[in-house]
Amino acid sequence: MSNIITQTIEQISKEKNIDPKVIIAALEDAMIAASRKYYKTNEEISARFDPETGLVEIFAVKRVVENVENPSLEISVEEARQIDESLALDDTVELPKPTDVLGRIAAQTAKQVILQKVREAERQNIYNEYSQKIGELVNGIVKRFEGPDIIVDIGKTESLLPLREQSRAETYKQGERIRAVIVKVLPVAKGPQVILSRTDPQLLVRLFEMEIPEIYDGTIVVKNAVHEPGDRAKVAVASTDRDVDPVGACVGMKGSRINSIIRELRGEKIDIVQWSDDAAQYAANALNPAKISKVLIIDPAERRMEVIVEEKQQSLAIGKKGQNVRLASKLIGWQIDVKSEEQKKQEVLSVMESLTSSSTSLGELEGVSERLVEKLREAGIENVERILEMGEEKLKEIPGIGEKTAAKIMEAARDLFEEVEIEVPEGIDLPAAIKAPSFEEKSRETKEAISGEPLHKDEHPPDQPAGTSEEEVAAEASAAGGESDATAPDSKQEDSQ
CATH class of the missing domain: 3.30.1480.10 (NusA, N-terminal domain)
Structure with missing residues (x-):
């Protein structure tokens, strides 16, 4: 017994x-x-x-x-x-x-x-053994189906491959061999304790380790991997030996290495990306195969950037239903906005137009009391731009505003528009038409209209010294016009004689 x-x-x-x-x-x-x-x-x-x-x-x-x-x-x-x-x-x-x-x-x-x-x-x-193997690749055999879930025999125990962890591009039969990674081990539960996954990015990493010896021995390091199961994946790799090309080593001779991984994932497209510690260069590599013109870091704290591409490259950079830029954003950990060069130019132009066309409140005038602001509004003046258009002489005509007060208001208005700086991203060319003509250019145009002869850019009119005011030029033009009209009858008389 x-x-x-x-x-x-x-x-x-x-x-x-x-x-x-x-x-x-x-x-x-x-x-x-x-x-x-x-x-x-x-x-x-x-x-x-x-x-x-x-x-x-x-x-x-x-x-x-x-x-x-x-x-x-x-x-x-x-x-x-x-x-x-x-x-x-x-x-x-x-x-x-x-x-x-x-x-x-x-x-x-x-x-x-x-x-x-x-x-x-x-x-x-089982918990003590497999909890140490989370993230590792295991081989199993499809044992049976429980609704949409699959029970997989992995040797010592049965494991569960739930529907949410299955790739939509894959189907299995009973008795078929399967590779998956362990994502979770339940301590106490009815049914299988080990949960497998065919959609976790760790599956990509483990498959790369199996197929590429340089990754297994540490010469090449997989920095990150993201994928949308059944469609596309991106894997960032870097080399610890500068003589070894990480991308070429992963692809293999005529794609032999990467093709075996693609077959295991049932035809999923895989982009191998060269990792870089420079965020801009890393983003440009991650958006392959699109060619990037420029990368602008918008907000380093919130990890936001803009990628500028040519018009014909924009759809390629974004990808089908935004897949390419979405995967690249997950891979590098930054929010990426893809814009064409034309869109960026239009954006800068709209910013400049808003700066030049927007009205400035009278309350922003320094040293101007509320009483004076009310008088200006009673006179129909609602913004600072209107003050600059009217000029000091017309301001004096407003009841309650004298010569000194008008001068003070004009000085405050000019100080407000003394200098406007517009930040234009590097590499974006703005049309020359945005630049306003200087006073010298205006005076030169006036003299050319009077004399009928073009003047050189740096040449002042003989009768106009440098520093002549705009009002003097206008008065001189008016006088010239009057003199021309006065002499016209005499010339006609001489012709008749």
Whole structure:
């Protein structure tokens, strides 16, 4: 009998990879549960397995006291010394109970307890083993289907490949071999504890390690990998040896290495990207195969950038339904906005137009009181630009505004528009028409209109010294026009004579 029990414990221990002590403890707990069910007592019952005889002995444990108050848990000193004369107060005594009287129901209870304890120990072993393998690639065989989920046999246990972790481009049959990565291990649960995935980016990394020796030995490092299962993936690689081209090593001779990974992923397109510590260069590499004209860092804190491309390259950079730019953004960890060169030019032009056309409130005039602002508004002047158009002379005509006040208002308005700086991104050319003509250019145009002869750019009119005011030029033009009209009749008279 002893040989049978001992052999059974050893066999279960090897099959389930469980320590024999765990099985013995489960056997003792089963006998305790069976005894309580049979004796229906409140006594404290313990069990002990004897490896020599192969029997499990049952005991009722009681404490030695002077006055017994609870007979189920206590025993008097006199009764205890009849069993063992060495017992004293507060000692415990074990009173044997027969086990041959336990019936079929008690035996069934013991069986259930043993199975439960062994199963719990087995689950704990699986958790301890596979929790250390999260992110690793495992091979398995499709065992059965439970609705949309797939049960995969990975050797020591069954694992679950749920629908959310399956690629929509893949289908499987019972008995088919499958590769997947472990993404989660449940500590206690009904059903499979190990959760597999065919969509996790770690699957790409592990496949690259298997197929490319340089990645396995550390010469090439996979910095990041992202993919949309069944469609497209991007993998950023870098080389620790400058003599080794990371992209070429991953592709292999005539694509031999990368093609084996593509076959494993059922035709998923893979872009291998050269990693760079420069965010702009990294973004340009990540948006391959599109050719990038310029990368502008908009906000380093929030990791936002703009990528400028040619008009014909914009759709290629964005990709089908935004897939290319979406994957590139995930790969580098920056928000990427793709714009064509024409869009960027229009954007800069619109900013400049808004700066030049927007009205400035009268409240921004420094040194001008609220009373004066009210008088200007009563006169129909709503913004600073209107003040500059009117000029100082017309401001004097407004009731309540004298010569000094008008000069003060004009000075404040000119100070407000003294200098406007517009930041134009490097590489964006603005039309020359945006530049306003200078005063010298205006005066030169006026003289050319009067004389009919073009003047050189740096040449002042002979009768106009440098620094002549705009009002003087206008007055001179008016006088010239009047003189021309006055001499016209005389010339006609001479012709008639």
